């Protein structure tokens with residue numbers, strides 16, 4: 443017989459979990475001790491929100507649910523923000539929280555709120571562990587978290603069960619993969635018919651395709667048929683930005699120029715298109731819509747949906763590859779010219795240093811296989827269109843959930859999962875403040891994560907939107923004067939860059955450091971006014 447805490451940790455270990463992110467409370471100690479003995483690192487964070495974000499990224503990069511942990515009440519509510527991200531960005535994650543023992547449910551107890559109610563809208567499943575339902579609960583938690591669409595599961599750990607004796611042979615079957623049914627063949631036939639009839643179809647490729655890493659098949663499909671492709675932000679990298687069929691990213695900067703291509707389409711084929719990122723109706727031209735995904739389309743009835751093929755996406759794409767399609771009426775020279783227009787517009791002239799110049803300098807300095815994590819704000823809209831990647835996992839962002847503060851924790855999660863790669867975070871000066879405490883986490887772990895803070899002194903995305911309403915700018919100024927008025931922040935070196943040359947020098951220095959480095963990049967945020975797209979129609 444071993445204890446429940448030991449068995450739980452061993453069952454995580456057996457499933458490939460290597461880190462648990464969180465902040466402990468007293469009842470967490472036996473679980474942490476079991477982790478120490480079983481080769482799982484408990485990564486102490488500065489705020490549980492980041493623990494959820496780190497676990498989210500580990501889930502994305504490894505396919506094994508990322509695991510995070512928090513204590514009662516305030517620990518759980520802090521964690522909730524990170525857990526919600528895993529739900530709407532579709533990452534497999536298991537969140538453990540300490541909960542009151544059964545006899546105290548509903549009683550007045552310090553730090554006690556109903557964790558099951560808290561996590562219900564944020565997870566695919568929430569439950570309480572007990573000696574009686576272990577190990578089935580753990581097995582089911584992993585199965586649900588990884589099943590299509592992946593997402594978070596919350597497991598409450600009553601504070602009095604850790605020492606309960608559990609039989610040592612109960613690490614349940616670790617093979618918990620569930621399969622997705624193939625799409626209806628008649629629906630696929632209909633897709634084929636529509637594609638054969640179309641004159642100017644486009645492919646709109648989204649998060650499901652990126653998450654399932656289906657880019658080799660998608661690239662082959664595109665290469666063979668010369669159909670222009672638009673991507674949702676989180677599908678960036680599915681095809682490279684200089685591909686003859688690449689028409690741009692939806693929703694992000696200058697996507698009104700992207701629209702000049704997709705407005706010509708007579709058929710839009712959403713492939714792995716998850717509308718959590720961008721609803722079809724917000725951008726669709728007047729064209730017929732075909733939706734191919736693991737889940738049905740979420741569209742209003744007047745959206746032009748003519749056919750959907752719902753089921754295993756790999757099967758659907760294989761079917762698309764097998765089709766013999768006509769030569770379409772697209773002029774790839776026109777697509778190429780439009781692409782040039784986008785990239786020109788993304789680099790506006792300014793007397794000061796533009797965020798674009800800094801991003802271009804970073805792209806030139808970061809190795810091609812490096813990982814960039816982005817925070818949320820005007821800078822993300824710019825990065826989403828301007829940054830170039832070879833494959834989706836090289837650009838990590840949140841768009842379904844879109845929580846500021848994602849950049850730094852996600853860079854730490856990425857570096858832990860891919861220690862051999864250079865990892866850089868780009869954040870705004872507003873978003874930096876949300877989880878900058880995690881620089882201490884990176885410092886403690888000795889992780890060479892480079893955090894580029896684009897200091898424009900404002901919450902620029904909100905300032906731009908105030909401008910759209912012809913309102914004065916107020917309550918969006920982050921700071922005036924110097925942002926880091928010192929050479930170190932929490933013991934982390936701060937390098938400064940005021941132009942692209944200084945940026946490159948700073949990056950070189952930062953990449954050869956042992957621990958984290960901050961680069962304070964002074965930029966002119968006024969350029970965002972002309973870069974953020976207002977209407978996508």
Ligand SMILES: Cc1ncc(C[n+]2csc(CCOP(=O)(O)OP(=O)(O)O)c2C)c(N)n1
Nearest residue numbers: 819820821845846870871872873901902903
């Ligand atoms: C947790 C959270 N709070 C608020 C928002 C709304 N919001 C989106 S972008 C933004 C401003 C971000 O400012 P900053 O980090 O300085 O980046 P910039 O826009 O200047 O590039 C805000 C407040 C959000 N997405 N997430």
